[in-house]
Each structure stands twice: as C-alpha cells, then as structure tokens.
Amino acid sequence: MIHQISSWCLSYPDDDVLSRIDLMRTALDEQRRDAAVQLLGRTVDHLAGEDAMTLRRNYIDLFDLSKRSTLYLSYWSDGDTRRRGSSLGEFKQVYRDSGFLVDLHGELPDHLPIVLEFSARADPGRGVELLEKHRAALELIKFSLLEADSPYAGAVAAVCTTLPSPSPPDRETAMARCRPVPTETVGLEPYDPRLLPIDPTSSRPPIPNPTVR
Template sequence: MSMQTLKVLSLLLSYPEAEMLEAIDEMAEVVEQENLLLEDHKKSVLALIDSYRGADLMDSQEDYVALFDRGRFLSLHIFEHVHGESRDRGQAMVNLLQMYEAHGFEMSTHELPDYIPLFLEFLSQQEQAEAMQLLQDAMPVLSLLGARLTERGSEFRAIFDALAGFAGEPDELEEIRQQVATEGEDETVVYMDEIWEDEAVSFMGAGDACKSQTPAASPITITPREQFLKAQNRSL
C-alpha cells in the first residue's frame, strides 16, 4: 500500500518548482482523503500547503534557499547530522543506496541517497510497517530539524511534527530540544552546493572498500544515542 501523504511531505520539503505550485489542490486532497496524519498535524500540513496559494515562485525559492541552504544546522541530508565529514558517511550512503536498489527504487543522479525528500519519496512506496520502522530509525535527525525549525518559527516544522506523529518521537527528544534551545545561531558560512558536489564525488568513489560490507539491519539506524548527541556537540 503506497502512502501518498509521505510523497506530499517530500514535495513540500523539496526546492519549490512550478509543478508543485500547480499541484497544491491535489496535494491537499491526498492529505485529507488518506487521513494518515494526526488531526492537528494534518491541519498544520494543510496550512503549509495553503501558504503556497498565490505565492510567487521566485520568492518561494529564495525563502527556501535562505532557510535550508545557508548553513549546516538545517541541512536536509540525514548523515550530515550523524557523520559530518567523516569516512563513515560515505559507507552509510552506500548502504542506504543498496537498500533503495534492493527495493527497485531508482534515485536521481544529482541527489545523495540521504536527502530527506528523496528518503520520504522512497518510504511513500513501501508498506506502512516498513516505512514506519525506517522513519523511527531516522527520527533523532528529523526531530533535531523539527526543533530547529520550531525555534525559527518556520511553517516547515509542520512536516517534521507530522512525521513524529506518524512514527513516534525518539527517546532522546528532550536532550535534542535542550540542545537546540541553547545552541545559538548557525554561523556556518559555506557554499553548500560545492560541498555536496565534493561529497558526492567522494561517495561515488568509495570503491571496492564498500563492496565487501553488506548492510545489516536498517542502513539509517543511529546508534548508540551517545554517538548522535556527540555529533551534534561537535557541530556547535
């Protein structure tokens, strides 16, 4: 059973394109009829969809870039928040890509496997039980992003609240919220497109070292919890 609500959340979290603005009525209808989300979360997601009605595409794109592409705190790449620039990130992406391929899911060549909108699109095509399990594995990162968006008063927090309502909140949620409340501004000054391009080259060049390692359990499992929290402390 496909879950098109997750596809809608994927589109809402992607860089705004004209096709998305033309499909907002259809997106709202999916959220309403599929009724996958908790009522409060559904209302917030519908409000986010409504915010695009009559919106100027270029303004929406500029706002999106200013929010998600001007630092690392709100990077939409899962392993950015777990492994940073360590070698473990390349292997983690290889494992995730292997999972996609095992399910017959073909990804765009210009996105890394851990890009959250891509991950949500993949989940939308899976059985609900499997999608929920994979989301639960990713919830420490998703809750971190949701908390940071809440601190910024962004409507995009509705997406992450909805995912938490669907999959459940992580055990370390309180620690994540405490960290976000005290971490201050993201002062990273980087050109994210160049960084991601360099990291994509490193990922694709992982070579034979990755072939002998088969992913056990979920390729996005974030354990132990201390590893995730330490990664966040290093980013401050």
C-alpha cells in the same frame, strides 16, 4: 499520504511541485483532521500563499546555504567525515534491496524528500525503518525549523507523528540520541551536495558556493 505530501512540500519548490498544491489540499481535505494532517496543512498553505520566486529564494537560504536545518539525514549523526560515506551507502543498499528503481533527482540518497518518497511509493516498511533509524535527525531538523519559525516545520512534524516511537521532548534529548557530530572534513568532497550535478530536467538553479553558515 503524509509521507508523499511531505516529500513534495520539502522539495525545492519548482513548477512541478507548485502545480500539485491543489492536489495536496484535496488529499488532506479527504483525511480525518488529526494532528499530522493539521501540521502538514500549514506547510501546504505556506506554499499556496507565497509567490514562486520568494519560495525558491527562501528555500535555498534555509536548506541549501545553511547546515542548521539541512535535510541530509546522515549529516546530523556523521557530520562532514569519511564515515558519512558508509551511511550514504546504507541508504543506497536499502533502495537496491527493495527492488524498486529509486530516482534520486540529483540528490544524495539520505535527502529527506527522497526517503519520504521511497516510503510513500516504493516500500513503506523499509521507508519507515529508515526514518525511524534516523529519528533523532528528523527531530533535530524539526526543532531547528521551529526555532526559525519556519512553516516547513509542519511537514517534518507531521512525518514524526507517523513513526512508531515517541518524539523526544526537546532538542537536548534528540541530540543525545545522535552520535556526536565530528568536525573532520578531509576526503568528503564527493559528498558535498553543492558539488552534485544538477538534474537537467529540473528547474532548480545551481547552488552558489558561499561560506556555509
């Protein structure tokens, strides 16, 4: 339940996502008020309390136009290098091996909402393994969102509480668990999320091509 609601909360807030706010609140209200439920509730309250246009504009600014809080897990360990292609292939292989048809919604396979939905609806065991393998990336996303005072930090923090290993105490410890992010960019153009085709069934607008912060 935590992984599914977090997947919705961290997805682009289109009409489909926003139509589920009451469902998310009901599901959380039925759970014991532990740390994960309280953290996730803050993000759901944020989605309920802002108008749709503001949510969409802020989401694009936070997750699409800046790498400081990108939701693409392998970026944190591989950066913009050829090696990232191998990491993306590992995600795809896990999805194939599960026997489930995984809808990427026009995203890369390491996009956190996709991994969370896979964990919630398809294969919880393999999903948790993927999240645990990329635990350092999750924590770095969490710390970045906390530093930005973003309500989305609650959803990522809630996911972290569901994993078997303890959270690192600070950003420096999380960084130490990641391989150094190299700066090579040659040959990675196909993996730039701004170049992905937009899902025609989605109301998410095309992402402009600004200078990445």
